[in-house]
Amino acid sequence: MSEMGNLNLRHLYYFWVIAREGSIVRAAESLELTPQTLSGQLATFESVLGNALFRRANRSLQLTDFGRTVFGYADDMFQTAQALTDVLQQPPENRPLSLSVGIAASIHKLIAYHLTAPALFLAREVRLSCRTGDTTELLKRLGQRELDIVLTDREPASGEASHFRSHRLASSSMSLFAAPDLARKLSSDFPASLDRQPFLATSLDAPYISALMNWFSSQNIRVKVIAEVDDSALIKVFGREGVGYFAAPTAIHDEVCRQYQVEHVASIHEVRDTLYAVTRARGSHNAAVAELLRERPELNDKIEKSEQ
Incomplete structure (x- = not known):
């Protein structure tokens, strides 16, 4: 092992083994060294560190406060190194795939699940990491190779197009939902019944919100925004409690009603939520990314049935 400044990694490893074994004698046996050599x-x-790592108590070694701090870092390092060794010893075709997905916060969580879950059912193990955030920030991280793919409801801006490749995944009309009492009230004389009724809006710059607001205007509906929320799941919780009505993709109609105990008010076919997957322009050899980009007739069938 090499040195990092004054930190000798071999010495750090010896210390880690001693701390785990609880004595120099047992550690020496594990390392196949003499106790005298290991003690030295x-x-x-x-x-070198200028601090004691152990203190002797009742013929045993106990970590000092400083020793516990060093051990915490050493334990993370060597546990990770062991995990890496285990992975590298596997045949390449058996090694887990790593998949880092960026999900725009404006995408409904149930939709994000439907778009991401297929990667988890590959024959090969996939270690999935999901990060939510603003599309612009996620695309930046994609360009820096911190992410493998970004799921979003908008295509990259023209200035970013040369760096990324956009793949259209699905498009669903939007529907309105509300708690049962409010839903019955809104279903009568729709859409005029929406006038001045409490609406739960996303505070995110989601394209479907602009389209929905334009539709409200075309129907002479005065929108009463009762709350702006930047989390699609939290909006549904507010809706479940009867605070107001909210919009969600028609494609997840059944899941929304079942999970949040709300009722469907109406579908608005003129307003659509279109979803894209964005990858780096040079593409990826990651089989899990390819799985997310694969055309899914079953998803399109589900969307078509939900809109009938």
Whole structure:
């Protein structure tokens, strides 16, 4: 092992083993060293650090406060190194795939699940990491290779097009939902019944919100925004409690009604939520990314049936 400044990684490893074993004798047996050699290596390490790592109590070694701090870092390092060794010892075709997905916060969480879940059912193990946030920030992280793919409800701006490739995944009309009492009230004489009724709006710059507001205007509906929320799941919770009505893709009609105990008011076919997957322009050899980009007739069938 090499040195990092004054930190000798071999000495750090010896210390880690001693701390785990609880004694120099047991650690020496594990490392196939003599206790005298190991004790000397520990003394050298403590001298370099300028602090004691252990104190002796009742013929046993106990970590000092400083020693516990060093052990915490060492434990993270060597546990990670062991995990990496285990992965590298597997045949390449058996190694888990790593998939880092950026999900625009304006995408409804149930839709995000339907778009992401297929990667988890590959024959090969996939270690999935999901990050939510603003599309612009997610695309920046995609360009820096911190993410493998971004799921969003808008295509990259023209200035970003040369760096990324956009893939249209699905498009669904939008529907309105509300708690049962409010839903019955709104279903009567729709859409005039929406006038001045409490509406739960997303505070995010989601394209479907602009389209929905234009539709309200075309129907001479005066929108009473009772709350602006930047989390699609929280909006549904507010809706479930009867605070107001909200919009969600028709494609997840059944899940929304079942999970949040709300009722469907109406579908608005003129307003659509279109979803895209964005990858780097040079593409990816990641099989999990390819799975997310694969055309899904079953999803399109579900959307078509929900809109009939």
